[in-house]
Amino acid sequence: MTNTQTAPRASDKSSALTAVVFLALLGVATLFVAGHAQSAALHDAAHDVRHATGFPCH
Amino acid sequence: MLASAVFAGVAAGLLATLLHFVFVQKSLLLAEEYESGAVSHFQGAAPAGHDHGAAAEPAGTEAHDHAAHDHGDAEAEPSDLQRNALTGLFSILVYTGYAMVLVAGFGLAIAYGRRIGAREGLLWGLAGYAAFQLAPALGLAPELPGTAAADLAARQVWWWGTVLATGAGLALLAYGRGPIYVVLALVLLAAPHLIGAPHLDGFAGVAPPELAATFAARVLGVGLAVWAVLGWTAGAIWSKETAQA
Incomplete structure (x- = not known):
């Protein structure tokens, strides 16, 4: 990930975009687990945060 | 990154x-x-x-599931x-x-x-x-x-759709060049609300x-x-x- 940073912008655009897509997917997956996944344990643990960040909860 | x-x-x-x-x-x-x-x-x-x-x-009546027996009376603290x-x-x-x-x-x-x-x-x-x-x-x-509230899955779909459309709309508004992008941005920003979020017919909040x-x-x-x-x-x-x- 950090390598793509140090590369000059224009010369290695595709690997920069790969990093972008990877990070975006990781973020979306994190949000899905923390905000949307409905396993009972996850739901109970995340309950207050889900309400307080406006995720559809129940 | x-x-x-x-x-x-x-x-x-x-x-x-x-x-x-x-x-x-x-x-x-x-x-x-x-x-x-x-x-x-x-x-x-x-x-x-x-x-x-x-x-x-x-409210004199004890709630059934609130602070109920499993935690004991004095031991609400650890679970909080x-x-x-x-x-x-x-x-x-x-x-x-x-x-x-x-x-x-x-x-x-x-x-x-x-x-x-x-x-x-x-x-x-x-x-x-x-x-x-x-x-x-x-x-x-x-x-x-x-x-x-309405069906959870339907609300979650609307939620993600709204996040995507609003994010894309704002990005086009900020970085797009030319009127076509502005129009597209406004359509994306408005669409989720024109479609409307899933709702129940009545209200049942306590x-x-x-x-x-x-x-x-x-x-x-x-x-x-x-x-x-x-x-x-x-x-x-x-x-x-x-x-x-």
Whole structure:
């Protein structure tokens, strides 16, 4: 990930975009687990945060 | 890239936790007392005052599931602690998730020759707030515990669609050149609300409307503050990181 940073912008655009897509997917997956996944344990643990960040909860 | 996202996300999550316990948690707990029946809206329950514990007293009937037998009388403390620790943990997790999406956006902007610093980060943070919290809240207002709502899966689909459309719309508005982009942006911004979020036909909430209004307003206010800090921090770290590289 950090390598793509140090590369000059224009010369290695595709690997920069790969990093972008990877990070975006990781973020979306994190949000899905923390905000949307409905396993009972996850739901109970995340309950207050889900309400307080406006995720559809129940 | 990942490191700046995680650092900004954790910092924002800690701030979110602090603000949550200062502004939000009290109305959430009080709503649970209405939900469990420990207090009732029409029996002269105390308003969302200084101590939600006091509000529970006047409604003589004991709630069945609230503070029930499994925790014992004196031992509510550890489970509260656990609950609140999980709230902190998940705040950090959620804001780290937001931060990853935000920093991925930075990376995209950089790849197309834009500059990202603290100021740009702040604007991105405000846009992220609009996409992830404000726009979804227009259709699905932040809910108190005990609120009845439409099918969960349908709401989740609408929520993601709204986040995507609003984020894309704002990006086009900010970075697109030419009227066609503006038109497309406005269509994307308006579409989720023209389609409309899934709702039930009636209302079945047990908590007072004042409490629900306070909760929704505070959730959105806290979200705005934390997103602003998240964007600014992520932008500042990003520009420092890329300057060193």
